[in-house]
Amino acid sequence: MTSRPTTIASAQLDDRPHEECGVIGVSGVDSAAELAFLGLYALQHRGQEAAGIVSLTAEGTRVHKGLGLVAEVFDGPCLSQLRGATAVGHVRYSTAGGGRAQNTQPFVVRYAEGDLVVAHNGNLTNAIELRTRLVEEGAIFQTSSDSEVIVHLVARSRHDSVDAQIDDALGHLEGAFSLVMAVGEALYAVRDPRGFRPLQLGRKGRGYVVASETCAFDIMGARYVRDLDPGEVLKISGSKIETLRPLTSIGRTAPCIFELVYFARPDSRLWGVSVDRARRAFGRQLAREHPAAADAVIAVPDSANSAALGFAEESGIPYELGLLRNHYVGRTFIKPSQSDRDFGARLKYNPVREVVDGKRIVVVDDSLVRGTTGRSLVKFIREAGAQEVHFRIASPPVRYPCFYGIDMPNREELIGARLTIDETRDALGVNSLGYLSMEGMQEAVSEGGPYCDACFSGNYTAPLVDVERGYAPGNLALRS
Numbered sequence: 001m002t003s004r005p006t007t008i009a010s011a012q013l014d015d016r017p018h019e020e021c022g023v024i025g026v027s028g029v030d031s032a033a034e035l036a037f038l039g040l041y042a043l044q045h046r047g048q049e050a051a052g053i054v055s056l057t058a059e060g061t062r063v064h065k066g067l068g069l070v071a072e073v074f075d076g077p078c079l080s081q082l083r084g085a086t087a088v089g090h091v092r093y094s095t096a097g098g099g100r101a102q103n104t105q106p107f108v109v110r111y112a113e114g115d116l117v118v119a120h121n122g123n124l125t126n127a128i129e130l131r132t133r134l135v136e137e138g139a140i141f142q143t144s145s146d147s148e149v150i151v152h153l154v155a156r157s158r159h160d161s162v163d164a165q166i167d168d169a170l171g172h173l174e175g176a177f178s179l180v181m182a183v184g185e186a187l188y189a190v191r192d193p194r195g196f197r198p199l200q201l202g203r204k205g206r207g208y209v210v211a212s213e214t215c216a217f218d219i220m221g222a223r224y225v226r227d228l229d230p231g232e233v234l235k236i237s238g239s240k241i242e243t244l245r246p247l248t249s250i251g252r253t254a255p256c257i258f259e260l261v262y263f264a265r266p267d268s269r270l271w272g273v274s275v276d277r278a279r280r281a282f283g284r285q286l287a288r289e290h291p292a293a294a295d296a297v298i299a300v301p302d303s304a305n306s307a308a309l310g311f312a313e314e315s316g317i318p319y320e321l322g323l324l325r326n327h328y329v330g331r332t333f334i335k336p337s338q339s340d341r342d343f344g345a346r347l348k349y350n351p352v353r354e355v356v357d358g359k360r361i362v363v364v365d366d367s368l369v370r371g372t373t374g375r376s377l378v379k380f381i382r383e384a385g386a387q388e389v390h391f392r393i394a395s396p397p398v399r400y401p402c403f404y405g406i407d408m409p410n411r412e413e414l415i416g417a418r419l420t421i422d423e424t425r426d427a428l429g430v431n432s433l434g435y436l437s438m439e440g441m442q443e444a445v446s447e448g449g450p451y452c453d454a455c456f457s458g459n460y461t462a463p464l465v466d467v468e469r470g471y472a473p474g475n476l477a478l479r480s
Contacts, residue, residue, distance in 0.1 A: 020263070020407050021105070021121040022046030023199070024089035024216060025180035027187040028207025028238035033062075033082030035204065036089035039216035040070045045265055046121075046212060047091035050104040054089075054117045055082035056182050061115040065090075065104045085207070085238065086185045090119040093407065103145045106180075111155040113162050114184050118154075120147035121212055122176030122197045122405040126465035130172060150179070162186070163235065163244055170233070170247055175462050176256075176404035178228075180210055187236040193247045194254040194462055195230030196404045196452060198270045206239040213268040227271055230255075254452035254461040258406050260445055261395045262303050262366045271448040276306045281444035282394040282436055283310025283364060290434025291315060292390040294360040298322030300349075300377060307394035308364035317362060322355040323377070345376035357385030367395045368435075369408070371415035371427060378429050391430040396438045397421070400458040403467070408455055 022043030026032035033055040040051055051073045052065025062082050066073040070091060090105040106119040124130070127146035130153070135141070139152045153169035162183045176196035181188040189210040191199045202209045202222035209222045217224050228234065231247040255271050256263075266276040283306065297317045299308030302325060312319035329347050361381060368374055378389050397416030401408040411417045415424055425433035438456060442449060454460045465471075 020047055020093045020405065021119075022091045022212040022216075023119045023121050023178060023180045023210075024087075024212075025119075025182070025187050025189055025210040025236070026085075026087045026089075026204070026207065027185070027209075027236040028085055029204050029209070030085055031083075032085050032087035032207075033089075034079050035209070035220050036087040037070065037074055037079055038219045039209070039211050040089045040091050042216040042219045042265075043091055043212055044070055046263070047093040050092045050101075052090050052104050052106050052119075053079075053082055053087055054106045054108055054182070055084040056086040056088075056115070056117065056185050057084040058185060061108055061117065063106075063108050065106070067101055067104065084185075086182060086187055088117045088119050088180050088182050088187070090180075100144065102143045105145070105147060107143070107145075107148060107151050109151050109155060113165070115182075116151060116154055117182040118147060118151050119180045120150060121178045121199075122192065123403060124149060124173055124177060125175035125403055125462055125467070126173070127175075128466040128471035129469060132471070149173075150177075150181075154181075166190075167233070167245055174465055178212065185237065188244075189228060189232075189234040189236065190247075191228040191230055191232055193231035193250045194252070194452070195271075196254060196256050196462070198255070198259060198264070199228045201225045201228060201234070208236045208239075208241060210234075210236075213264055213270065215265045215268040218267070224269070250461075252450065252461065254450065255448065256404065256406065257441065257445070257449075257451035257453050258367075258395075258402070258455055260448075261441075263406060266306050273445055273448040278445045278448075279304075279306035279366070279394065280310035280313070282366075282441060283307035283312075284314040285310075285440040285444050286364070286392055286394050286434065286436045287311045287314035289437055289440055290392055290432075292317075292360075292362050292392070292432060292434075294362045294388070294390055296320040296322060296355060296359050297362045297364060298355065300363065300365040300373075301325040304364050304366045304394065307366055311362065311364050311392060311394075315362075320352075320355045322352050322361060322381070323363075324350050324352060326350070342376040342379065345373050345380070349377060349380065351380050351384040353384045356381055358387055359385075360388040360390070361386045362390045362392055363430075364392045364394060366393075367398055368393050368415060368424070369398050370413055371424065374428050382429070388431045389429075390432045391425075391428055391434075393433075393435045395441055396435050396453075396456040397424075398455050400455050402455045403460060403464055404452065404454070404462065406455065 024039040157165035178197040178199040179190040204222040297312040
């Protein structure tokens with residue numbers, strides 16, 4: 001399979017195993033599980049479906065995981081039982097397998113060398129191919145997660161040492177994977193050769209921590225050391241750190257630009273780039289490309305706050321708190337008996353009438369995916385008295401699904417794939433609509449690139465093995 005970019009023309013994928021996740025590893029720190037808990041709390045935005053922590057000692061492992069938010073899954077007595085100086089943690093949100101408890105990570109299995117622990121952020125693009133082969137060889141899978149493939153590859157390797165078994169397993173993987181693994185008290189941290197998903201190294205006293213984002217280090221009281229390089233494999237044992245044989249270089253790295261657009265927390269730094277500053281740069285460039293005559297700039301909170309500030313700084317239009325977000329909306333709710341397609345948005349957002357009434361408003365959002373929330377927000381803002389509504393998107397149109405670990409709907413559900421910009425403007429009910437250009441987005445954060453922009457461009461840098469070989473559901477037309 002070559003590594004040339006692949007462009008996908010159409011897709012209908014109803015069960016893509018995309019994982020939006022956060023991972024934590026702690027080594028050489030007393031009460032490692034408690035520290036991992038703090039890190040997962042900071043990474044809660046990366047997954048709200050399930051959480052888990054595994055602690056490891058010379059005597060064995062202790063596991064606690066469950067469905068729900070970090071604070072719902074763990075409490076003091078639970079954490080006190082997770083003893084040891086090594087821990088692996090994971091928060092998960094996925095479209096595959098729904099809320100099934102068996103998909104909750106970290107995965108733990110007993111194999112010849114001891115207890116193997118795996119936590120994965122990303123999506124393997126050859127998972128179905130590997131799984132099919134492993135099942136034919138007699139492997140029995142307990143979950144519907146692509147991450148379980150990694151467990152079986154390590155456990156079934158015929159190499160003598162753990163290091164060699166892990167190296168052997170990693171060589172079979174394609175796609176996006178930032179991994180934290182452990183065998184005994186040895187912790188392993190891995191980033192795929194293209195570097196799609198972030199993974200960072202920090203120092204805590206005499207020990208080390210790894211995490212998906214630097215915001216976790218802040219709450220853990222750890223010092224950021226560096227990002228793992230694409231393809232890097234680290235082995236950490238207490239205060240000792242060792243670089244193992246790197247994965248085969250692909251030649252072109254491709255960190256996910258959507259992490260900077262939306263997914264990462266604004267107080268994190270990824271690949272040497274401040275997420276907050278990146279989003280402000282997107283907003284400033286957006287104002288240059290699509291100016292508007294308006295009285296106020298407001299953000300769709302919270303992910304678009306920084307971009308809206310950048311738009312206001314560049315345009316000179318005052319930034320106002322025109323939309324408030326309800327942070328206490330649970331993951332599930334009971335809809336009222338009457339039909340109200342705006343109900344979900346009404347629960348989450350409310351306009352500040354005093355800010356928008358009689359005003360020309362610029363609404364800045366980080367991205368536009370389905371467009372359903374955007375339509376509802378525009379309706380609310382107009383009901384609050386806005387004279388004009390100008391919608392500005394701090395990224396290009398999302399036209400393609402992601403196969404590398406960000407949850408995106410089917411292409412037919414993406415408003416940017418179905419409608420032209422003028423048609424989207426009319427569908428939203430706004431006076432004008434402007435997207436940040438691809439060139440403007442890339443240039444704004446060029447110091448950290450080149451990036452993967454497949455969800456905007458359709459240029460997939462890692463081969464879509466399962467899709468190309470017909471394993472994935474749906475009718476896909478591909479062209480090279």
